[in-house]
Amino acid sequence: MATEIERKFLLRGDGWRGLADGGTAIRQFYLAVREGLTLRVRLREGRPAMITVKTGAGSARGEYEYPIPPADAAELEAARIGLVVEKRRHLVPLGGLTVEIDVFGGALAPLVVAEIELPSPDHPLVLPDWIGTEVTADRRYANAALALKGRPDAREAD
Amino acid sequence: MATEIERKFLLRGDGWRGLADGGTAIRQFYLAVREGLTLRVRLREGRPAMITVKTGAGSARGEYEYPIPPADAAELEAARIGLVVEKRRHLVPLGGLTVEIDVFGGALAPLVVAEIELPSPDHPLVLPDWIGTEVTADRRYANAALALKGRPDAREAD
Numbered sequence: 001m002a003t004e005i006e007r008k009f010l011l012r013g014d015g016w017r018g019l020a021d022g023g024t025a026i027r028q029f030y031l032a033v034r035e036g037l038t039l040r041v042r043l044r045e046g047r048p049a050m051i052t053v054k055t056g057a058g059s060a061r062g063e064y065e066y067p068i069p070p071a072d073a074a075e076l077e078a079a080r081i082g083l084v085v086e087k088r089r090h091l092v093p094l095g096g097l098t099v100e101i102d103v104f105g106g107a108l109a110p111l112v113v114a115e116i117e118l119p120s121p122d123h124p125l126v127l128p129d130w131i132g133t134e135v136t137a138d139r140r141y142a143n144a145a146l147a148l149k150g151r152p153d154a155r156e157a158d
Numbered sequence: 159m160a161t162e163i164e165r166k167f168l169l170r171g172d173g174w175r176g177l178a179d180g181g182t183a184i185r186q187f188y189l190a191v192r193e194g195l196t197l198r199v200r201l202r203e204g205r206p207a208m209i210t211v212k213t214g215a216g217s218a219r220g221e222y223e224y225p226i227p228p229a230d231a232a233e234l235e236a237a238r239i240g241l242v243v244e245k246r247r248h249l250v251p252l253g254g255l256t257v258e259i260d261v262f263g264g265a266l267a268p269l270v271v272a273e274i275e276l277p278s279p280d281h282p283l284v285l286p287d288w289i290g291t292e293v294t295a296d297r298r299y300a301n302a303a304l305a306l307k308g309r310p311d312a313r314e315a316d
Contacts, residue, residue: 031211032190032197037237039190039197039211051224053189053197053209055237064234066209066224076222079195079213 005121007136009114015130016101016114020090023103029080033144040144041073041080044089049073082147083107095126104146111151113141163279165294167272173288174259174272178248181261187238191302198302199231199238202247207231240305241265253284262304269309271299 028042040052048067055062077084086106092099097116104111114131135141140152149155186200198210206225213220235242244264250257255274262269272289293299298310307313 031195032192034190034239037189051209051211053234053237055234062233062237064226064230066226068222068224072222075220076211076213079211079220081192 005118005123007116007118007125007134008138008141009116009127009134009136010132011101011112011114011130012132013130015128016090016092016099019092020101021092023088023090026087026089026102027084028143028147029077029084030082030144030147031076031079033081033148038144041068041076043070043073051076080147082144083150085143085147094128097123097125099131104151108146108151111146163276163281165274165276165283165292166296166299167274167285167292167294168290169259169270169272169288170290171288173286174248174250174257177250178259179250181246181248184245184247184260185242186301186305187235187242188240188302188305189234189237191239191306196302199226199234201228201231209234238305240302241308243301243305252286255283257289262309266304266309269304 024045026042026044028040030038030040032039036055038054040054042050042052044050049070049072050065051068053064055064083106085104085108087102087104087108090101090103092101094116097118100115102113102115104113113135116125118125138152139145140149140155182203184200184202186198188196188198190197194213196212198212200208200210202208207228207230208223209226210221210223213222241264243262243266245260245262245266248259248261250259252274255276258273260271260273262271271293274283276283296310297303298307298313
């Protein structure tokens with residue numbers, strides 16, 4: 001089990017693009033989403049297909065990830081709930097940490113979200129000016145919520 | 159993916175016991191249960207811990223099973239829904255096929271259920287006299303339903 005401590009932000013402009021790698025394509029979908037648990041299948045360019053159970057909630061949660069055959073991933077897509085989430089993930093180094101910037105495609109475009117994984121909850125973080133509003137606690141920006149309910153700024157009030 | 163074709167029966171008496179092996183202990187629980195999908199974690203004596211996604215419904219369904227570290231299984235138990243199902247599975251040979259007889263413990267005792275996996279849906283089956291009522295289509299006897307709602311004969315009408 002790995003406990004993730006992540007902070008999530010919207011972006012302010014394109015200042016990050018010159019600092020980022022070319023990115024990798026990610027395609028993921030959800031098989032189950034309930035309070036305290038999500039089950040995700042992810043296909044990521046250059047990596048094995050993965051099935052992931054996430055437990056708990058908030059900024060610290062459990063994550064259990066296992067490789068699966070790509071053919072299983074393709075078949076399981078038919079049992080998904082919600083959208084298939086397609087995004088390109090770019091990496092930007094930030095003072096010993098890494099910012100993951102997800103540029104969403106399909107029905108979720110033009111959403112762009114940055115995530116920073118921290119070694120401890122109180123790890124200091126100096127944010128560059130292209131990092132905008134923090135949405136760590138805004139559950140509408142969880143990828144499972146995006147898959148089930150779409151882009152927050154395109155939803156009816158909820 | 160493996161497609162399972164299974165028929166399920168209640169038992170009539172103990173005539174099977176002299177034909178069965180000593181059995182293996184199984185402990186399993188569910189992380190997600192919805193129409194068309196269940197996510198199960200199973201610990202079985204002498205085998206690796208497994209996480210299993212079952213898709214579809216009825217007598218033919220998809221099953222995707224992956225080994226996981228036992229420590230993950232222990233941690234995931236806290237995120238379960240419903241009971242932990244504890245049972246002892248005995249095997250009885252039957253004309254080239256195998257009858258799996260599950261003797262449930264804990265809150266599900268004294269339930270006993272037999273399952274026979276068939277090579278094709280129309281495979282002929284000559285049933286011994288200790289096989290009782292068929293419950294293949296009775297979803298109350300699905301292990302996920304047992305975990306969530308308990309023993310059918312102990313439930314309120316549902």
